[in-house]
Amino acid sequence: MVPRVVFGRGSFNQLSEILSLKRLNRNAPFIYLIDDVFKNNSWISSRISLSYDDEIIYVSTKDEPKTGQVDKLVEGIILKYKERPSGIIGIGGGSILDLAKAVSIMLTNKGESKEYQGWDLVKNSAIYHVGIPTISGTGAEVSRTAILTGPELKLGINSDYTPFDQVILDPELTKDVDKDQWFYTGMDCYIHCIESLNGTYLNEFSKTYGEKAFDLCKEIFLSDDLSSEESQDKLMMASWHGGMSIAYSQVGVAHALSYGLSYLLGVKHGIGNCLVFDHLEEYYPEGVAIFKEMKLKHNIQLPTGICANLTDREFDIMIGVALSLKPLWENALGKNWEKITSPEKLKALYKKI
Numbered sequence: 486m487v488p489r490v491v492f493g494r495g496s497f498n499q500l501s502e503i504l505s506l507k508r509l510n511r512n513a514p515f516i517y518l519i520d521d522v523f524k525n526n527s528w529i530s531s532r533i534s535l536s537y538d539d540e541i542i543y544v545s546t547k548d549e550p551k552t553g554q555v556d557k558l559v560e561g562i563i564l565k566y567k568e569r570p571s572g573i574i575g576i577g578g579g580s581i582l583d584l585a586k587a588v589s590i591m592l593t594n595k596g597e598s599k600e601y602q603g604w605d606l607v608k609n610s611a612i613y614h615v616g617i618p619t620i621s622g623t624g625a626e627v628s629r630t631a632i633l634t635g636p637e638l639k640l641g642i643n644s645d646y647t648p649f650d651q652v653i654l655d656p657e658l659t660k661d662v663d664k665d666q667w668f669y670t671g672m673d674c675y676i677h678c679i680e681s682l683n684g685t686y687l688n689e690f691s692k693t694y695g696e697k698a699f700d701l702c703k704e705i706f707l708s709d710d711l712s713s714e715e716s717q718d719k720l721m722m723a724s725w726h727g728g729m730s731i732a733y734s735q736v737g738v739a740h741a742l743s744y745g746l747s748y749l750l751g752v753k754h755g756i757g758n759c760l761v762f763d764h765l766e767e768y769y770p771e772g773v774a775i776f777k778e779m780k781l782k783h784n785i786q787l788p789t790g791i792c793a794n795l796t797d798r799e800f801d802i803m804i805g806v807a808l809s810l811k812p813l814w815e816n817a818l819g820k821n822w823e824k825i826t827s828p829e830k831l832k833a834l835y836k837k838i
Contacts, residue, residue, distance in 0.1 A: 579623030624728025
């Protein structure tokens with residue numbers, strides 16, 4: 486679990502005070518990984534106090550985070566600084582938060598980040614790392630995984646060393662998110678809840694968090710106003726609770742298939758989940774019905790024909806990525822999941838997208 490969290494409007498202003506207690510020495514900088522959409526946004530940058538050799542690195546989130554990207558960032562930091570950084574601070578959406586988690590791990594573990602894609606492969610504790618989400622829904626701020634696309638698959642670095650040491654939840658930072666993106670990341674949270682609450686890994690701990698996040702999502706996305714301060718506050722907490730729910734259980738069919746889309750076609754995670762979930766009535770009938778109601782209420786038009794021109798080999802690649810995520814399928818369908826699903830069934834689902 487994340488040991489320290491601050492919540493509240495304006496809490497981003499506490500960052501300097503929080504970090505001042507964690508600086509190792511003047512040669513050990515804080516490295517800020519920030520979504521490059523904020524590159525010309527003084528509202529964010531002007532509130533960051535740089536001292537000594539501290540550095541801001543603006544990172545494009547046009548593509549999903551990749552293992553090679555992590556390795557390049559780590560190499561650059563090691564070559565540039567005399568000492569290991571005092572900490573890594575991620576400011577942005579799920580992609581930036583996952584990058585920050587992965588970089589903080591790879592600064593203390595040998596080899597390439599692709600070697601740590603999987604469950605509990607990390608040997609050494611990460612350096613101090615802080616997560617500050619600027620969009621709500623992904624749950625990356627609280628999860629024990631850093632999801633990366635590698636040369637062979639899309640899979641997270643899942644470990645007890647992955648979660649942030651400190652998280653700052655400031656709903657004000659989400660005020661400029663456009664409507665479609667707000668919906669897609671919000672639905673990532675909603676789908677977390679559906680897959681967790683309907684999974685075989687469910688326990689009372691994850692159930693409690695999942696039910697609260699599910700109720701908050703319904704309050705937000707079945708209402709007329711997505712942009713109110715109250716909705717921003719609620720979605721930030723729904724994201725946290727949804728992330729806690731899957732941290733103690735697991736996701737399911739939508740995420741497995743979405744990873745296939747992302748790996749082959751570069752489809753962003755939030756919209757990928759929506760594209761898949763729209764066709765999963767067989768697995769989550771009530772959840773899909775509510776999802777369609779939310780989509781209609783806010784006039785969200787999902788892209789179509791994404792998989793229309795794919796070759797059989799390309800379908801096989803996506804299916805291979807999806808089926809490699811065994812814990813997700815076991816959570817969704819039970820220990821005999823391989824007898825319930827099949828490559829042919831997944832191909833038929835992909836063809837609908």
